[in-house]
Each structure stands twice: as C-alpha cells, then as structure tokens.
Amino acid sequence: MEEKKPIEKCEFLCVHEDTVRAVTEKMPDEETLYDLAEFFKVFGDSTRIRILYALHENELCVCDIANLLGLTQTAVSHQLRVLKSSKLVKARRNGKTVFYSLDDDHIHSILNMGISHLGE
C-alpha cells in the first residue's frame, strides 16, 4: 500500500506557546464571550437597528413603527419580541395600544459608538 498523503496540513506546529499561554490566561470565560456575541447579534440586523433608532426619539406603538419603517405589523412584532427579550426595549400597554421604548440609556451610547466607527 502506497502512502500518498497530499500535503500535510498545519496542525499547530507553528504555535508560539508562551504567547498563547499568556493570552489564554487573560481571556474572559467562554460564557461571557458567548453572551456578548448574542448581545451584539441583536444589533446586527438592519430591521432591528432601524427600530431602535426610531425609538431613540420617542416611545412608539407597533403600528407607528410599522408605518414609519414600511414593515408589516407582524414583522415588527416579531422583532420587538427579540429586542424585548434582550432587554433593549420595554413595553407599556395603554388600552389596545402597546408602546415600546428603549429599556436602557446606554443603548444610545452603543449605537453612537457604532456610528463613530463608521465615520472613520
């Protein structure tokens, strides 16, 4: 039987062990990093970003948001659920109407931070 390996792949032969060890120690734990990714994921959709910006100014009801952004009521409602379960927006019911607003002041900071990065 001929051993005919194509070309051996890099299997960590080139690792700089000291550096890797040092970095490993300083890394946040896996759960934190996972949660952080989940957090940013919520901002990573243009529909949700647009909703957040709409709410930047005023509280709005679902219909207002849908009208404002040219979306269906259903689509908005689904996304508001995502935003709500991520604690980015909160809801207030007034009769038939439900008003949504930003749940947290520093959501603004995060959005502004993103914009300032783009401006470079």
Add this chain to the structure above:
Amino acid sequence: MEEKKPIEKCEFLCVHEDTVRAVTEKMPDEETLYDLAEFFKVFGDSTRIRILYALHENELCVCDIANLLGLTQTAVSHQLRVLKSSKLVKARRNGKTVFYSLDDDHIHSILNMGISHLGE
C-alpha cells in the same frame, strides 16, 4: 358570492401621525443604518468575538488563534477575512507566518461597552 373576510388586520389605522413625522425627520439615512447593522453583525458571532478578545492582548498568527480557541486553521482563516474586510483586524506577514492584530483602538471600547451591559 359571499364576502367573508376573516378579520381585518391593522393597516396603520392607529398611527400617531405627528409623532411618526417627527421621528422620520430625525432618523439617520437608510444607508447608515444598514452599514451600522453590518458592523454589529461582525461582533455577533462567538467565534469572531473570541478571536477579537484573543487579539486584545497580543498580535497572533493564524495557528496560534486556532490552537488557542480549539478551531481549525480554515475556520479561523475564514473569520479573519471577515474581520479584516470590516477593518477590525489587520495583518502583517513575516515569512510564512501572518500575524493579526486589532486594527483600531476603539474596538476595545465597543467590546467593553457590551460587557458592561451584560453586567447589569
């Protein structure tokens, strides 16, 4: 022919026109919001977040990152390409090895901002 509509859906009957108009005027333009979502989307994956945190301390080569995070070289390479095209990391070649590092200081601020939100 019987007209038998199920139940008429909300078609923006409840819109608060003044509010909507005011918000519309203050909204950033569509392109900005789209770019912003694209920007956050890059942070919205735990592999990429982990890579960014690994690079928080030191520049690292592809093999180091793969070893450090328990990923294949290929997976890391693909993600580095995403990070690079989003201007989050930059590459420096030294012989066969390519070292990656964070491209921008305020990437740190963005990561920290996310963490501080989680801590609430």
Add this chain to the structure above:
DNA sequence: TTAACATATGAACAGTTATTCATATGTTCG
C-alpha cells in the same frame, strides 16, 4: 527546483434566522 510549511479560498452542507401567512389573544366600545 522541490519539499515542507503557513495561510487562503471555493464549493458544499448544515444550522440559523427574518419574513410571511394564518390565526390567536387581549382590549374597548356599543
């Protein structure tokens, strides 16, 4: 030049996700 190594890339696949459609829930008013 050739072998060995480090990284990059294209295609395929699997898992995820945003939207739509249909319908349910919850509220007000007559």
Add this chain to the structure above:
DNA sequence: CGAACATATGAATAACTGTTCATATGTTAA
C-alpha cells in the same frame, strides 16, 4: 355579549451564514 381593533404567535418558507473538505497560493530552506 359581540364587533372591531391592536398586537402576538406558531408554522412554513426562503435567504443567509459558519464550518468543513479539498485544494490553491505564497514563503522558506535544502
């Protein structure tokens, strides 16, 4: 109560995305 309205939700579909596999590119040293 029942009709009308505002919102929510489950299921299905379509589009997107991350990983893997196979292979290509680029670099060094013998």
